[in-house]
Structures are given as structure tokens and as C-alpha cells.
Amino acid sequence: xxxxxxxxxxxxSVNNIxxxxxxxxxxxxxxxxxxxxxxxxxxxxxxxxIVATKAxxxxxxAGQLHPDLILLDGxxxxxxxxxxxxxxxxxDKDYRPRIAIITAVYKNLRYxxxxxxRYGVDAYLVKPVTIAQLASEVQQAKHECA
Numbered sequence: 001x002x003x004x005x006x007x008x009x010x011x012x013s014v015n016n017i018x019x020x021x022x023x024x025x026x027x028x029x030x031x032x033x034x035x036x037x038x039x040x041x042x043x044x045x046x047x048x049x050i051v052a053t054k055a056x057x058x059x060x061x062a063g064q065l066h067p068d069l070i071l072l073d074g075x076x077x078x079x080x081x082x083x084x085x086x087x088x089x090x091x092d093k094d095y096r097p098r099i100a101i102i103t104a105v106y107k108n109l110r111y112x113x114x115x116x117x118r119y120g121v122d123a124y125l126v127k128p129v130t131i132a133q134l135a136s137e138v139q140q141a142k143h144e145c146a
Contacts, residue, residue: 010135014045014142023068023141026050028058028084029102030077034127038071038102041131045138055079062088066095069141071134074103082119089120098122098141102129 014022025042027049029035035051042049050067052058055078062070070088072081079087085099100123101115115121123140125133 010132010139011045014047014135014138017046017142019046021142022047023098023138023145024050024065025069025071025138025141026052026058026061026065026067026097027071028052028055028076028081029071029073030054030075031073034073034102038129038134041129041134042138044131045135047138053077055081055084058084059087059091062097063091066097068097068145069137070097070099071137072099072101074101074105082115082121085115085121086119096144098137098144100125100137102127 025047027035027038029038030053039049039051050061050065052061055076058072072084074081076084081101085101088099099121101121102125104127112124115124123137
């Protein structure tokens, strides 16, 4: 991706985090195209993501691996990403990952507010998501898990 980098650029900031200190990231999206874009962008940031293609897999991987950042598609097979977020928030009181919903469908502010208040979502991103937005989420996760 071509981007002009500045000192305040989140991409540069993530690339300056030592590899051993970069947050772990779970990507849960059923669309192969979107999943590959997210994975490629995270790899550009020096992160090898954990990948799930459906809700039950995302829940299982989150419970086993405790990633620092979870990127959830709003519409996953088996269960909406919102429900996955709520489930993750309740299965271990000591585990508090940063959770971001990524959606192309639920664009209304009402959905964003509901995601944050009712489901415990930290961030709400509308597709297409840029590498800078992902870098910003990685930075936030790094800050929150430090």
C-alpha cells in the first residue's frame, strides 16, 4: 500500500514496536477476499494474525490463545460478530482484549452505539478498512495490554 508516512503515522508507530512486543491479533471474517486484505495489511505491520472463518472458531481461538486485539466481521456464520464480542466479554473476567467490529452493513450510528454499550465493542470500523485504521487499532491494543 502506498502511503505517505509522517511522525504521527500509526503505520510507522506500529513498525517501531519491537516484534516481540506487538499485540497478537485474531481476524474473524468469513469472506476470503476481506480476510486476505486484513491478513495482508496486518503482515505489512509485522503481525502474523490468528484467523477464524466462523463465530464458533473465533470464540474457541479467543478462549485458547487470548489475543490482544480481535477484529470481528459484523456478520459471521453461526452468530453475528456483536454476539461473539459479548460472549468473549463474559467467558473470562480477567481477559479484556480490544474488540473491533468491521462491517459494511451496519453503518448507522445507532448500531455503533449499541455495539459499544450492549456488546462491549471497543471500536467500530466500516469497510473498506485501511491499513492506517488497522495500525491505529494495533496501537490501541498495545497501549491497553501494556
